[in-house]
Amino acid sequence: MRVFITGSDSGQLHSELLRAHPKDIDIVGVSPRLDLYDGEAISRTVRDLSPDAIVNAAAYTAVDKAESEPGNAHALNELAVESLALAARHCNARLVHISTDFIFGKSNGSPFATNSPTDPVSVYGKSKLAGEQVLMKTLPEKATIIRTAWVYSAYGNNFVKTMLRLMRERGEVGVIADQVGSPTWAYPLAQAVWRSLQVDASGILHWTGAGVASWYDFAVAIAEEATILGLLDKPVIVNPLTTEQYPTPASRPTYSVLELQNSWQVLDMRSAQWRVDLRMMLKELT
DSSP states (O other): OEEEEESOTTSHHHHHHHHHOOTTOEEEEEOTTSOTTOHHHHHHHHHHHOOSEEEEOOOOOOTTGGGTOHHHHHIIIIIHHHHHHHHHHHTTOEEEEEEEGGGOOOOOSSOBOTTSOOOOOSHHHHHHHHHHHHHHHHSTTSEEEEEEOSEEOSSSSOHHHHHHHHHHHHSEEEEEOSOEEOOEEHHHHHHHHHHHHHTTOOEEEEOOOBSOEEHHHHHHHHHHHHHHTTSOSSOOEEEEEOGGGSOOSSOOOSBOOBOOHHHHHHHTOOOOBHHHHHHHHHHTTO
């Protein structure tokens, strides 16, 4: 299988896709220099490579900045997805697209299923939902959407690495305690992406770490595990904050846990508990 991957080669998921890719899959191109705002460039690149599948790991992910840059968010999260879908259709390729928990809104406290109603509360979430919709409209039979959440890795910029830096510099941090989700290590997420191609999955899948946490719980676990591994050399105080105490330009879901059982069955693989994955990722930083 010949696969083209979009996204920055220094990005966390892109890096993990390269590290995790199976031996029976040939990566025919990566796109750090491809202008994804240019539909003609996307079409030309895909036509020249003629892949069997495309993995779209690129996205506009600056959640707060998107509130003042809705055009840029939609250009990358919607219009570029449409261009990729049209190019994939032209060469009869499958397109695996990475989406987000931010496409959901209010919750009744139960994990969101793949067919749960969507109601994004931010420009970023709306742009990602628009990307899902245009993909399924353009490439209904050969599209796979994998929604994920709270992604971190030893590569790129993410919550775990930011917390470690602040904990070393300050010894005390304040973290939101009333937003709940599921931390997700990008390495098993990458494995799930490759698995979706191997089993020829289509439609919408969910993949996160197993279990739930608030951002505060996540930060406490980072401090505890990092101390055990010697990544922190002194005790750290983690203070819980409310969303009201830490306002941001973009609204965020208060509960964005994704239902995983169906996706586990389709992929024939299961997520590890999120803290187990966190410990394994932190070992890579020692």
